[in-house]
Amino acid sequence: MYRFLGAGHETTSTLLTWTLYILSQNERVVKKLREEIATVMGDSNEFGIGELEKLTYMSHVFKEVFRMFPPVSIVARRTTCETKLGEYTLPAKVYFVYYNKIIGY
Numbered sequence: 001m002y003r004f005l006g007a008g009h010e011t012t013s014t015l016l017t018w019t020l021y022i023l024s025q026n027e028r029v030v031k032k033l034r035e036e037i038a039t040v041m042g043d044s045n046e047f048g049i050g051e052l053e054k055l056t057y058m059s060h061v062f063k064e065v066f067r068m069f070p071p072v073s074i075v076a077r078r079t080t081c082e083t084k085l086g087e088y089t090l091p092a093k094v095y096f097v098y099y100n101k102i103i104g105y
């Protein structure tokens with residue numbers, strides 16, 4: 001139950017909240033999104049996976065919001081063997097955390 005409430009709901013609502021905030025500050029982006037939606041939808045009211053896949057600019061907007069404000073900012077992992085991470089070498093069987101927000105900058 002926690003997974004669907006915590007993992008599924010809070011992450012999605014955080015992403016949407018930041019997206020709406022970013023859009024409220026970027027009229028130009030809102031205009032481009034509206035144009036893309038109008039082009040993809042035309043006169044149709046039917047919206048499905050096919051239409052969703054064509055909204056490439058919208059996808060880029062979400063990815064940028066993910067980068068700027070990752071809903072899950074800290075992730076923990078454990079190495080199973082010696083692992084190279086860029087210029088760092090982590091020994092086997094250690095726990096480490098990484099901060100998504102820093103990686104995105």
Ligand code: HEM
Pocket residue numbers: 003004007008009011012015071072075076
């Ligand atoms: C913007 C939306 C979402 C983001 C940013 C997000 C992010 C993440 C991240 C980073 C993990 C890995 C955590 C870790 O391994 O330490 C994860 C795992 C997971 N997420 Fe999401 N998630 C999102 C939406 C959802 C939704 C909608 C659901 C379910 C309806 C969901 C269910 C899960 C579950 C069950 C796991 C654990 C998977 C496993 O342990 O193998 N997530 N999510």
